Amino acid sequence: xxxxxxxxxxxxxxxxxxxxxxxxxxxxxxxxxxxxxxxxxxxxxxxxxxxxxxxxxxxxxxxx
Amino acid sequence: xxxxxxxxxxxxxxxxxxxxxxxxxxxxxxxxxxxxxxxxxxxxxxxxxxxxxxxxxxxxxxxxxxxxxxxxxxxxxxxxxxxxxxxxxxxxxxxxxxxxxxxxxxxxxxxxxxxxxxxxxxxxxxxxxxxxxxxxxxxxxxxxxxxxxxxxxxxxxxxxxxxxxxxxxxxxxxxxxxxxxxxxxxxxxxxxxxxxxxxxxxxxxxxxxxxxxxxxxxxxxxxxxxxxxxxxxxxxxxxxxxxxxxxxxxxxxxxxxxxxxxxxxxxxxxxxxxxxxxxxxxxxxxxxxxxxxxxxxxxxxxxxxxxxxxxxxxxxxxxxxxxxxxxxxxxxxxxxxxxxxxxxxxxxxxxxxxxxxxxxxxxxxxxxxxxxxxxxxxxxxxxxxxxxxxxxxxxxxxxxxxx
Numbered sequence: 001x002x003x004x005x006x007x008x009x010x011x012x013x014x015x016x017x018x019x020x021x022x023x024x025x026x027x028x029x030x031x032x033x034x035x036x037x038x039x040x041x042x043x044x045x046x047x048x049x050x051x052x053x054x055x056x057x058x059x060x061x062x063x064x
Numbered sequence: 065x066x067x068x069x070x071x072x073x074x075x076x077x078x079x080x081x082x083x084x085x086x087x088x089x090x091x092x093x094x095x096x097x098x099x100x101x102x103x104x105x106x107x108x109x110x111x112x113x114x115x116x117x118x119x120x121x122x123x124x125x126x127x128x129x130x131x132x133x134x135x136x137x138x139x140x141x142x143x144x145x146x147x148x149x150x151x152x153x154x155x156x157x158x159x160x161x162x163x164x165x166x167x168x169x170x171x172x173x174x175x176x177x178x179x180x181x182x183x184x185x186x187x188x189x190x191x192x193x194x195x196x197x198x199x200x201x202x203x204x205x206x207x208x209x210x211x212x213x214x215x216x217x218x219x220x221x222x223x224x225x226x227x228x229x230x231x232x233x234x235x236x237x238x239x240x241x242x243x244x245x246x247x248x249x250x251x252x253x254x255x256x257x258x259x260x261x262x263x264x265x266x267x268x269x270x271x272x273x274x275x276x277x278x279x280x281x282x283x284x285x286x287x288x289x290x291x292x293x294x295x296x297x298x299x300x301x302x303x304x305x306x307x308x309x310x311x312x313x314x315x316x317x318x319x320x321x322x323x324x325x326x327x328x329x330x331x332x333x334x335x336x337x338x339x340x341x342x343x344x345x346x347x348x349x350x351x352x353x354x355x356x357x358x359x360x361x362x363x364x365x366x367x368x369x370x371x372x373x374x375x376x377x378x379x380x381x382x383x384x385x386x387x388x389x390x391x392x393x394x395x396x397x398x399x400x401x402x403x404x405x406x407x408x409x410x411x412x413x414x415x416x417x418x419x420x421x422x423x424x425x426x427x428x429x430x431x432x433x434x435x436x437x438x439x440x441x442x443x444x445x446x447x448x449x450x451x452x453x454x455x456x457x458x459x460x461x462x463x464x465x466x467x
Contacts, residue, residue, distance in 0.1 A: 011165065011413055014420040017174035018339075026173040030166035053403035054343075056415035058122070 122412025217306025222274030312459025
C-alpha cells in the first residue's frame, strides 16, 4: 500500500490521526497532516482506507 | 401530491423528534434539485443527494456570501448566523481563508483533543453526579449536554464560564432563525460584539494561555496574524459554534441510543464501539437543523440541472446522510458502520473546524454515561420527545431520563 497526502486539500479535521495514529499526525503549528508512514504495514491497511474514505478534504490517496 | 408538483416549504415540517420527514427519500429519488420556499418567502434550491451535497460543499463557486443583494433571505427577520455581517469578516475562500483556518485550526488537532480528554471526563463525571444527586427523572440536556461543551469552549477562549447564560442568549439569537425579531437579534449582536471586544482588549493587556491570547500574540496581519476585528469575530464564532451544536447532539445521540434499548445494551457489552457509534449517531441525526446555505456566483450545473448565477442553494446534509446510494441500509443504525463518510460536519475546505472537539466530547459523554449510569433510560416515550423549532442547529427541547 502506498499513501500520498495533499497538504493543500487538508483542512485539519484530524480524523486520520484519530483513526490511524501510527500512520498520520498533524503539525502543531497549523493542524495540517503529516504522513508518518508512506508504505504502512499490513495491520494498518484497514485503518488507512477508513481514514482516506472519511477525510473531509479528500486529502489522502491510497493506491494498491 | 408529489414533491415535483409543489414548492415545498423549508425547513420541511416534521413532528417526529428522531425520524426523518418522508419527503427526503422522495426528493432524493425524484427531485434531487428541488425548489423550496424559505420562512422569508424567498425561494431557494434544496439538495438532498449525498453526491450532490458533498460536491457542492467542497466547490468554491458555491460561496457563503449570503449577504449578496439577490441572495435568498432565510427568514423574514434576517438570517441569523448565516446572514450576519460578522460572518463576512472571516475570509470566505482561497489563500486568505486557508491562512485563517490554519491559525485557528492548530487549536483543534487530534493531539490537543486527546490532551483535553481527562479534564472533559472529570467534568462529565461531576455533571452526572450532580444530576444523580438531584434525583430522577433528570433532563440530560440541561444537566450534561449543554454545560459540558460550554465549559470546554469557555476554557479554550479564556472567557468566564460564569457568563454562560449571556453566551447562551447571544448564541440563541444568532442561531434561531425564527424566534427573534430583527431588532432583538441586532441588539443582542451589538451586546455580544461589545463583550468580545472588551474581552480581547483585556487579553491584549494581560494575555493568558487561551486561543484568543495566542491569536493576538501572532501579531498583526503584516506579521502573519489576524486583524483585531477578525480575532473578535473568530471569538464570537467559536463561542456560538461551541454552544448549540454539540450540546444538542449529546441529547439527540443519547436519545437515539436509548430509543432502541438493543443499541445501549450492545454498547454496554462492547464499549470499543463508542467511536463508530458517535459517527453513526451523527449520520443518523434527522434533526440536524437548517443545513448549509450557499450562494452561487456563476451559472453551474448540479445533477443535470442548470442553476443560474445568484441561486441560493441549501445543502441538507442530514438527507444526504440517509442516501441509499452512498450508505448500505442507510435507514438502519449500525453501530459498527465503517467507514462512515457522513456529511454531518460538511465537506471540503469549510468542513467544521471544531469537529475533532465535537467528536471527543461526544465520545467522552458516551463513555462516562455507559460507565456511571448503565441503567439509563428515557423517562418519556420516544413519541413525546419534542424538537426545538427554528434553530439553525436542531435539537430536542429536553431529554428526560431516569436510571
